[in-house]
Amino acid sequence: MSNVKTVSQEAQAQVANNVPNKKRGPWREVWRRMKQNKAAMVGLVIIGILIFAALTANIIAPYGYDDQNLPGRFQTPNSKHLLGTDNFGRDIFSRIIYGSRISLMVGFIAVGIAALSGGTLGAIAGFYGGKLDNVIMRMIDILLAIPGILLAISIVAALGPGLRNVMIAVGIGAIPGYARIVRASVLSLRDQEFIEAAKAVGANDFRIITKHIIPNSMAPIIVQATLGVANAILAAAGLSFIGLGIQPPTPEWGAMLSSGRNYIRDYPHIATFPGIAIMITIFGLNLLGDGLRDALDPRLKS
Amino acid sequence: MFKSKKLLVLLSMVLVFALFAVGCSQPADTTPDGDTEQPAGDVTVKDTLIVAQGGDPASLDPHATNDQPSARVMKHIYNTLVTQNQQMEVVPALAESWEVIDDLTYEFKLRQDVKFHNGEDFTANDVKFTLLRAKESNHIGHIVGAIDPEGIEIIDDYTIRISTEKPFAPLLAHLSHTASSILNEKAVTEGGEDYGQNPVGTGPFKFVNWVTGDSIELERYDGYHDGPAKMAKVTFRAIVENTTRTIELETGGIDIAYDIQPQDVSRVEGNSDLNLIRGESFTTGYIGFNAAKKPFDDVRVRQAINYAIDIDSIVEAVFQGVGTPAKGPLGPNVWASHQGLEPYGYNVEKAKELMAEAGLADGFKTTIWTNENQQRMDISEIIQNQLRAINIDVEVKVMEWGAYLDGTAAGEHDMFILGWVTVTGDPDYGLYALFHSAQHGAAGNRTFYTNTRVDELLDSARVETDPSMREKFYLEAQEIIRNDAPWIFNNNGENIDGLRKNVKGYMQHPAGHHYLYNVYFE
Numbered sequence: 001m002s003n004v005k006t007v008s009q010e011a012q013a014q015v016a017n018n019v020p021n022k023k024r025g026p027w028r029e030v031w032r033r034m035k036q037n038k039a040a041m042v043g044l045v046i047i048g049i050l051i052f053a054a055l056t057a058n059i060i061a062p063y064g065y066d067d068q069n070l071p072g073r074f075q076t077p078n079s080k081h082l083l084g085t086d087n088f089g090r091d092i093f094s095r096i097i098y099g100s101r102i103s104l105m106v107g108f109i110a111v112g113i114a115a116l117s118g119g120t121l122g123a124i125a126g127f128y129g130g131k132l133d134n135v136i137m138r139m140i141d142i143l144l145a146i147p148g149i150l151l152a153i154s155i156v157a158a159l160g161p162g163l164r165n166v167m168i169a170v171g172i173g174a175i176p177g178y179a180r181i182v183r184a185s186v187l188s189l190r191d192q193e194f195i196e197a198a199k200a201v202g203a204n205d206f207r208i209i210t211k212h213i214i215p216n217s218m219a220p221i222i223v224q225a226t227l228g229v230a231n232a233i234l235a236a237a238g239l240s241f242i243g244l245g246i247q248p249p250t251p252e253w254g255a256m257l258s259s260g261r262n263y264i265r266d267y268p269h270i271a272t273f274p275g276i277a278i279m280i281t282i283f284g285l286n287l288l289g290d291g292l293r294d295a296l297d298p299r300l301k302s
Numbered sequence: 303m304f305k306s307k308k309l310l311v312l313l314s315m316v317l318v319f320a321l322f323a324v325g326c327s328q329p330a331d332t333t334p335d336g337d338t339e340q341p342a343g344d345v346t347v348k349d350t351l352i353v354a355q356g357g358d359p360a361s362l363d364p365h366a367t368n369d370q371p372s373a374r375v376m377k378h379i380y381n382t383l384v385t386q387n388q389q390m391e392v393v394p395a396l397a398e399s400w401e402v403i404d405d406l407t408y409e410f411k412l413r414q415d416v417k418f419h420n421g422e423d424f425t426a427n428d429v430k431f432t433l434l435r436a437k438e439s440n441h442i443g444h445i446v447g448a449i450d451p452e453g454i455e456i457i458d459d460y461t462i463r464i465s466t467e468k469p470f471a472p473l474l475a476h477l478s479h480t481a482s483s484i485l486n487e488k489a490v491t492e493g494g495e496d497y498g499q500n501p502v503g504t505g506p507f508k509f510v511n512w513v514t515g516d517s518i519e520l521e522r523y524d525g526y527h528d529g530p531a532k533m534a535k536v537t538f539r540a541i542v543e544n545t546t547r548t549i550e551l552e553t554g555g556i557d558i559a560y561d562i563q564p565q566d567v568s569r570v571e572g573n574s575d576l577n578l579i580r581g582e583s584f585t586t587g588y589i590g591f592n593a594a595k596k597p598f599d600d601v602r603v604r605q606a607i608n609y610a611i612d613i614d615s616i617v618e619a620v621f622q623g624v625g626t627p628a629k630g631p632l633g634p635n636v637w638a639s640h641q642g643l644e645p646y647g648y649n650v651e652k653a654k655e656l657m658a659e660a661g662l663a664d665g666f667k668t669t670i671w672t673n674e675n676q677q678r679m680d681i682s683e684i685i686q687n688q689l690r691a692i693n694i695d696v697e698v699k700v701m702e703w704g705a706y707l708d709g710t711a712a713g714e715h716d717m718f719i720l721g722w723v724t725v726t727g728d729p730d731y732g733l734y735a736l737f738h739s740a741q742h743g744a745a746g747n748r749t750f751y752t753n754t755r756v757d758e759l760l761d762s763a764r765v766e767t768d769p770s771m772r773e774k775f776y777l778e779a780q781e782i783i784r785n786d787a788p789w790i791f792n793n794n795g796e797n798i799d800g801l802r803k804n805v806k807g808y809m810q811h812p813a814g815h816h817y818l819y820n821v822y823f824e
Contacts, residue, residue: 068687070619088619088683161700243674248683248698262545262676263565 033295040291046284061094095251107229113171118178126186148173185217219296226289349534358540361498365439380483380503390727407465426462442481469765475726532822564622581810584724585795594750604787606656612648628791640780665693670717711744751788
């Protein structure tokens with residue numbers, strides 16, 4: 001008995017000692033666990049490089065993304081064109097760098113749309129329950145019945161191709177996932193004591209949801225969002241590949257892959273490098289997402 | 303189970319070797335066998351010709367469509383009254399002879415030994431029925447539009463007179479169009495709505511089966527009036543992906559591949575199992591302006607864009623040496639085509655001057671439409687790039703074929719890229735529909751170009767019977783069209799087909815619907 005007590009006292013003392021230094025305690029803890037996960041760090045570095053490339057594209061890219069040079073087309077990788085040139089003589093390396101802007105933008109905005117609207121719907125459904133819950137979740141079920149990419153294709157077909165519509169389409173396709181995750185965690189939180197306490201002191205529903213429930217259900221949303229960015233980038237590339245996505249000459253990776261496939265037997269580098277760029281990005285995001293999930297999972301807290 | 307690990311290793315190695323040997327032996331087995339057996343077993347072994355093209359026919363009812371994939375199949379199921387041979391001379395088909403009665407009327411003597419695939423005799427009644435039905439068609443009505451419906455007169459079962467409302471010089475050429483294929487009244491009535499899926503003709507092959515989007519199977523018609531064809535069966539496959547079509551040809555999955563793409567030409571040429579056939583075609587690719595819409599209603603803007611685009615390097619880059627830059631609206635092999643027109647040439651300074659004169663030195667925003675055709679999409683991307691030099695900001699809009707045709711017919715577009723095949727080889731077909739102001743929209747004049755002098759010339763050439771006068775009219779019309787610049791003349795195409803080495807007797811037709819009646823395997 002006494003033994004146990006001392007251990008917990010020690011622990012308490014430790015926590016107490018640490019608190020002044022670490023104001024954002026829980027996130028520090030997550031970061032500490034993340035750092036131990038090598039794979040997650042690799043993912044983070046990849047995403048970091050990507051964000052850097054996207055932000056500084058006009059500085060680091062050696063050529064513009066639409067600098068055509070018809071006599072110099074189909075060059076294989078060389079010292080002037082690191083990854084060669086495409087069928088219009090454009091520098092593939094530069095286009096991939098500019099393309100990271102498009103991909104990240106599509107990824108983050110589409111996930112933003114999905115997380116925001118899906119999260120709101122899920123929170124309302126979970127918090128109020130009853131008929132409202134039933135109506136919202138059945139609508140989500142309808143969305144869920146249609147495969148995400150098919151839904152995105154139909155939406156783009158209806159709205160017309162283009163960057164904005166692709167982000168909307170991919171975003172809508174991902175709504176059900178967020179709605180269900182948020183609803184589930186709201187359900188598990190709704191009846192806990194601290195919510196009751198908040199109710200008891202007279203907090204209104206909006207305050208309870210935004211100040212108490214959402215912050216406590218962030219972890220699964222973050223994990224879903226990180227993995228969701230990967231899916232969104234892939235979906236956007238897929239849409240562009242079939243010609244419904246981003247329109248030329250915007251250097252979208254999927255579109256580059258698609259136009260390169262005509263030459264794949266003679267000049268495989270045109271289709272290969274955008275494909276590798278997509279692959280590495282998705283790989284990085286998935287590593288990061290997995291790492292975050294492990295780091296955020298309360299069951300692993302020691 | 304295994305006494306020792308060694309045995310396991312040994313067994314798995316044997317397995318691997320066995321698999322390896324099986325995998326390797328397949329090509330080794332077939333090549334020598336195929337080579338030695340073929341001359342002996344020719345007739346029995348290979349009697350099906352498999353042809354692949356880039357699209358599935360829309361319909362096999364000649365009045366329900368006017369597109370190349372359909373025409374290529376229909377050419378084998380049906381016959382026309384007269385037909386054009388590879389040299390584009392009009393020769394007898396279902397009509398064994400004809401004579402000109404007066405400026406308006408032709409009299410045709412029909413063959414008496416022709417039966418439809420359903421066993422019905424072919425008579426003058428079928429001709430009258432077909433032409434009246436064709437005139438009602440939204441798709442091809444214009445091809446027989448000159449014929450006077452009251453003027454189709456049956457003299458007897460095998461003699462018929464056809465008259466036009468006005469003199470119409472290219473009548474015979476129009477009657478050899480696949481759209482003028484002769485149908486059987488009974489078959490059409492029985493077929494009803496589904497006739498396009500169950501066609502009945504007089505041609506060398508009978509329709510057997512159609513797997514939508516995949517293939518159409520035809521079978522030799524033994525009662526064909528010129529004697530049975532050499533192949534027992536012909537299958538037309540739709541292989542949309544160009545690269546896949548070439549690969550299928552290389553691997554022997556198909557015997558003939560139509561429309562080999564520029565980037566695959568050298569690959570097919572260099573393959574010792576394949577033959578590449580290149581020949582003239584009647585295709586002219588063009589970039590059109592919507593001349594009814596600002597700012598393209600100003601001829602200076604249209605000319606400026608003509609100067610600002612480097613057509614030679616576009617054709618070189620996109621078509622990679624296939625075909626030639628177009629000099630005018632008609633291909634060089636179409637009769638009365640004006641090849642002496644002065645090209646605009648690539649001159650950005652001149653383009654800027656013209657834009658300034660038009661008050662548009664600061665440029666404008668516009669769109670260019672194209673369908674999902676790789677070369678056209680490539681061209682529009684280059685144009686987008688080159689027009690930036692004269693401050694024109696172009697948005698490329700890639701559209702589905704149906705929506706593209708509807709939109710350009712309705713005049714919703716700014717600039718667009720299309721091609722035109724002068725199927726009949728006569729300048730009337732290549733100019734009237736495209737530049738006459740009565741043909742705005744779906745009929746063919748998608749630039750909404752209007753010039754009364756051009757209208758006059760095209761009308762006069764249509765009713766003129768003296769070839770030298772017709773030629774004069776057409777040359778003048780082409781000169782005006784060049785100066786008015788409703789088009790940027792882009793390229794003259796080529797027919798490029800790939801054949802397996804053992805395919806013999808294949809001849810291209812410049813209009814693109816090649817005739818497989820004489821094809822056989824060796």
